[in-house]
Amino acid sequence: MNATNKTHEIVVLGAGYTGMLATVRLARRTRKLNVRITLVNPSERFTERLRMHQIAAGQELANHHIPDLLDGTNVVFHRAAATAIDVTARTVTLDDGTQLHYDTLIYGLGSTTDTSRVPGADEDAWTLNDPRQARRFSHRLTEINAAAGTVTVVGGGLTGIEAATEIAESHPDLTVTLVSTEELGHMMGDKARAHLNRALDRLGIVRKIGVQVAKVLPDAVRLTTGEMIASDLTLWTAGVKVSPLAAHAGIAVDDRGLIITDTTLRSVSHPEIVPIGDAAAVRMPFGVLHGTCQSGMPTAAYAADSVTRRLRGKTVKPFRFGYIHQPVSLGRKDAVIQFTKADDTPRRWYLKGRAAVFYKEQVSGSPVPVFKMSKHMTMQVQFANGGRATRALA
Structure with a gap:
């Protein structure tokens, strides 16, 4: 890339937890490279999916705007929804008529609740x-x-x-x-x-x-x-469902519509496409990861690191992940945390009550502070028992 001085176009689809983290982390790590990053999302508001039940119960949450979160990163934000991907031309068509070219596509279109299987x-x-x-x-x-x-x-x-x-x-x-x-x-x-x-x-x-x-x-x-x-x-x-966009584009997906990845989180059929979070079928020795923020954020951080590393002509180590806990809020004053083995089976240890509330707030509170700090430093994102961080760097 540097030899030809050609700008490497990176398009990120989806500005949820994983898309936002991948974007701001990429912006920092590629700031000295000839790269242009475009983030595509239908809304300017960042949605805290993990806290939606609090909104439903009548609580007020902070209103975060994506352009504000991207301030200072040089990322181009495009408010629109992707309607088609042409994997041959490497373009994404948006619902406002725009067509974006990509050299690398970070596919972060998350899942939504599936209400199609039961009448009514x-x-x-x-x-x-x-x-x-x-x-x-x-x-x-x-x-x-x-x-x-x-x-x-x-x-x-x-x-x-x-x-x-x-x-x-x-x-x-x-x-x-x-x-x-x-x-x-x-x-x-x-x-x-x-x-x-x-x-x-x-x-x-x-x-x-x-x-x-x-x-x-x-x-x-x-x-x-x-x-x-x-x-x-x-x-x-x-139950959840994912966008049919990948399947319609001819990208290799599993029976749930998730993009099948190699050991470095690239699409097995189209390696220039890097799925993250709920969109990716990521296989570990113990099985395919289930869609949670706990596993999704590490895939986003790893994707940013691995894309950057490849742009610099360096090798990338395989993605590794292990679960550490199952945190559950039980209202505002109670919670339970089950600590787990890497395969998500329970260990003996758990937390309950106010100690669990405090713990959960620390580990799964708003991701916005992480986004803001990631613009200025490379944050470590824990992804495996033992505290190893999800970085593609040797």
């Missing part, structure tokens, strides 16, 4: 995909709480648990029901799971475990057992 979920269930919808949900919660109404949260994963506890704590006059196909906290150890269930009992949350939803109605949820649950509001957190 699309029409009559709410999701946490969008802060505006979460805010409208919070307004409806206030109205229903005044009438001592009913809310059903479908999905017993960490998002569903955090949403149900946040809603029950902030709106004590509601009857909150949590529906899950699996035991709540099934990935945790016995003691952490026991604390989780005590918190649900304390908050009066009704559980329907080992059942599936057959249909969502405007005022009820029908289970596959035939049972009807009265539900003035239904919040859907069960």
Whole structure:
């Protein structure tokens, strides 16, 4: 690149947790190279997906604008949505008619809640995909709480648990029901799971475990057992889907639509494309990573480092990752942290109560301070048991 003095065009699709981190880290690490970075996102607002349940429960969060977060980086921000990728011409078409050329494409289009598999979920269930919808949900919660109404949260994963506890704590006059196909906290150890269930009992949350939803109605949820649950509001957190953009472009994807990667997080079919976060099917010795911020942020940091290293003509070490914990908020005053082995199976140790609240706030609070600091220094992002950092540098 330096020999021809040609500008290397890097396009980043998606300005979520992973896209933002990859962008600001790339901007710093390539500042002395002939590189132009363009970040594409449909909204100027940075959405804190991990805190959407707090918005839904009626809490106010800081409003962060992406152009402000990029100030001083020389990154070009383009407010638009990608509609097509031409992998032969190496172009991305946007919904405003713009066409961007790329030499390297960082693909950070994350996942959204999948409401397509159960009748009525699309029409009559709410999701946490969008802060505006979460805010409208919070307004409806206030109205229903005044009438001592009913809310059903479908999905017993960490998002569903955090949403149900946040809603029950902030709106004590509601009857909150949590529906899950699996035991709540099934990935945790016995003691952490026991604390989780005590918190649900304390908050009066009704559980329907080992059942599936057959249909969502405007005022009820029908289970596959035939049972009807009265539900003035239904919040859907069960299952996710990814953008079909990669599959439509002919990029190699798995059966979930995730881009299949090599050991250095490049697409196996198109190595100039680097998927990160929920968009990437990343295989470790213990299996494919599941989409969480815990694994997503390291893929973003590693992608920035590996792209930079290749631009400098240097070798890149394979990506390595191991889980360290399962952090779950149980309202504003309680939490449980299950510490894990690298493969996400539980260790003996766990935290509960206020100690867990403090811990969770430290490790999974707002990423905005990390973005801001990453403009000025190379932040280490922990990615494996033992505290090794996700850097592609030798």
